[in-house]
Amino acid sequence: MIGAAMAAAQWRVATVTAIRAETASVKTIRFEVPGWPGHLGGQHVDLRLTAEDGYVAQRSYSIASGAGTSPQIELTIDAVPDGEVSGFLHEELRIGDQIEIRGPIGSYFAWSAEHDYGLLLIAGGSGIVPLMSMLRSRAAAGATQHARLLYSSRSIDQIIYRSELDRLAAQTTHFTLTHTLTRETPSGWAGEQGRIDRVMLTRRQFTPAGDPDVYVCGPTAFVETIAEHLVAMGHRASNVRTERFGPTGAIRT
Amino acid sequence: MLVTRGFKGRRREGDADRLRLPPGQFLTPEFPVLTTGPTQHTRLDRWSLALQHGGSLLGKWSWEQFEALPQTEITCDIHCVTKWSKFDTRWRGVTIDNLLRAAGLDAAPTGFLMAHCDGGYTTNLLIGDLIEARAMIATHFDDLPLLPAHGGPARLLVPHLYFWKSAKWVRRLAFRENDTPGFCESHGYHLRGDPWREQRYEGDL
Numbered sequence: 001m002i003g004a005a006m007a008a009a010q011w012r013v014a015t016v017t018a019i020r021a022e023t024a025s026v027k028t029i030r031f032e033v034p035g036w037p038g039h040l041g042g043q044h045v046d047l048r049l050t051a052e053d054g055y056v057a058q059r060s061y062s063i064a065s066g067a068g069t070s071p072q073i074e075l076t077i078d079a080v081p082d083g084e085v086s087g088f089l090h091e092e093l094r095i096g097d098q099i100e101i102r103g104p105i106g107s108y109f110a111w112s113a114e115h116d117y118g119l120l121l122i123a124g125g126s127g128i129v130p131l132m133s134m135l136r137s138r139a140a141a142g143a144t145q146h147a148r149l150l151y152s153s154r155s156i157d158q159i160i161y162r163s164e165l166d167r168l169a170a171q172t173t174h175f176t177l178t179h180t181l182t183r184e185t186p187s188g189w190a191g192e193q194g195r196i197d198r199v200m201l202t203r204r205q206f207t208p209a210g211d212p213d214v215y216v217c218g219p220t221a222f223v224e225t226i227a228e229h230l231v232a233m234g235h236r237a238s239n240v241r242t243e244r245f246g247p248t249g250a251i252r253t
Numbered sequence: 254m255l256v257t258r259g260f261k262g263r264r265r266e267g268d269a270d271r272l273r274l275p276p277g278q279f280l281t282p283e284f285p286v287l288t289t290g291p292t293q294h295t296r297l298d299r300w301s302l303a304l305q306h307g308g309s310l311l312g313k314w315s316w317e318q319f320e321a322l323p324q325t326e327i328t329c330d331i332h333c334v335t336k337w338s339k340f341d342t343r344w345r346g347v348t349i350d351n352l353l354r355a356a357g358l359d360a361a362p363t364g365f366l367m368a369h370c371d372g373g374y375t376t377n378l379l380i381g382d383l384i385e386a387r388a389m390i391a392t393h394f395d396d397l398p399l400l401p402a403h404g405g406p407a408r409l410l411v412p413h414l415y416f417w418k419s420a421k422w423v424r425r426l427a428f429r430e431n432d433t434p435g436f437c438e439s440h441g442y443h444l445r446g447d448p449w450r451e452q453r454y455e456g457d458l
């Protein structure tokens with residue numbers, strides 16, 4: 001593993017090859033990363049930005065694209081108000097620009113095809129990113145165990161990857177998608193409404209039956225609350241894997 | 254050094270702050286929470302801290318006994334591998350030196366240790382990173398009992414290493430003959446984790 005670790009720790013110069021808007025405040029950026037060692041769904045990278053005077057900023061971003069060894073990887077970035085790095089990525093970055101990247105990092109909050117167990121995924125806002133990578137990886141690997149996603153967004157137009165998630169849910173019988181909207185719901189909305197609580201988790205069968213693997217990702221407070229609910233419902237704490245993106249408030253859930 | 258076209262950076266810290274920040278870190282006024290799983294809630298009447306070497310118990314303290322050990326206060330900067338640093342955090346607890354003394358030991362029996370926590374988390378440490386007032390078992394933050402989300406009732410505090418080494422909900426310190434990876438260290442993080450040398454990940458020198 002030392003070889004793989006050295007490869008992941010090394011800074012590489014990545015080139016932006018595509019940028020697309022996911023929602024009004026979220027963009028997906030595709031990078032070509034020469035020598036990319038490959039990744040699992042759920043892992044992240046570090047980006048390093050350097051100003052002319054040598055000032056450096058680093059941030060972590062989950063990999064959005066599915067597992068594999070393709071040198072093209074995608075990140076999905078939410079523009080945090082006044083965000084130093086997310087602001088730059090949204091406003092300044094252009095196709096052809098170069099940026100330093102290293103990874104993949106973190107083999108704990110990660111899904112691999114060898115562990116195709118029942119899967120419960122719970123996302124708040126941009127916390128969907130590593131979970132989407134897991135779902136894409138599952139689809140590509142032909143995973144057979146059932147997966148459920150409960151995804152909390154503020155309003156329907158802030159749902160990231162909406163059409164792809166709908167397509168995945170329509171295509172496979174072993175993926176169940178539930179959205180919940182916390183601020184505004186359109187008329188005729190068939191999903192959930194309001195913040196995720198125990199009642200909603202139970203209603204949507206996010207129960208410990210069958211000892212599923214659980215992944216929770218989103219703003220810190222969101223993850224804290226949900227992890228507590230899950231343990232109170234009887235999930236084994238060691239089955240509940242969490243990733244916290246940062247302070248609440250700025251991530252829109 | 255690759256200059257990023259168009260990147261100016263908004264968060265310039267003053268010179269004094271910049272000197273206190275390890276490479277790649279930024280300052281936050283908040284106290285972010287990071288854990289790989291749910292927060293553990295341990296009742297004080299069920300809490301104990303054990304010191305072990307191989308099969309033998311070198312010392313064990315209930316909460317009351319632990320609180321009666323000599324208390325030390327420290328104010329220090331802390332650095333998380335996810336890039337935030339926080340200056341001047343104030344902690345109280347029992348230094349590892351005092352813990353060894355309380356167990357009747359003049360010195361640690363080996364050069365390495367594994368910290369075991371509620372929830373199954375582990376982290377490996379060099380004894381050299383723990384003694385001579387470099388580390389403690391902290392029970393108070395800002396004069397208040399440590400909240401569960403921040404590792405209460407008791408967490409390890411090793412401020413000169415990345416904060417994943419300051420294991421939350423610590424319950425058992427086991428001396429080891431070798432340095433073997435703990436939890437994060439076996440999931441791609443550096444074996445030692447010195448922020449000044451930017452030892453974030455396995456493979457960083």
Ligand SMILES: Cc1cc2nc3c(=O)[nH]c(=O)nc-3n(C[C@H](O)[C@H](O)[C@H](O)COP(=O)(O)OP(=O)(O)OC[C@H]3O[C@@H](n4cnc5c(N)ncnc54)[C@H](O)[C@@H]3O)c2cc1C
Pocket residue numbers: 044059060061062063076077078079080081082083084085086087126129130219243244245246247248249250251264335
């Ligand atoms: C392992 C990991 C994976 C991550 N993956 C993603 C991802 O896939 N997509 C993504 O958009 N972000 C992700 N993040 C968050 C990301 O690293 C940055 O924290 C975020 O982009 C804000 O950085 P910034 O420089 O724009 O804001 P800053 O200039 O650092 O902060 C500006 C303001 O926003 C607040 N703030 C800082 N960080 C956050 C945050 N994460 N959420 C909300 N408010 C914040 C600050 O308190 C401050 O008030 C991830 C974080 C981690 C630790």
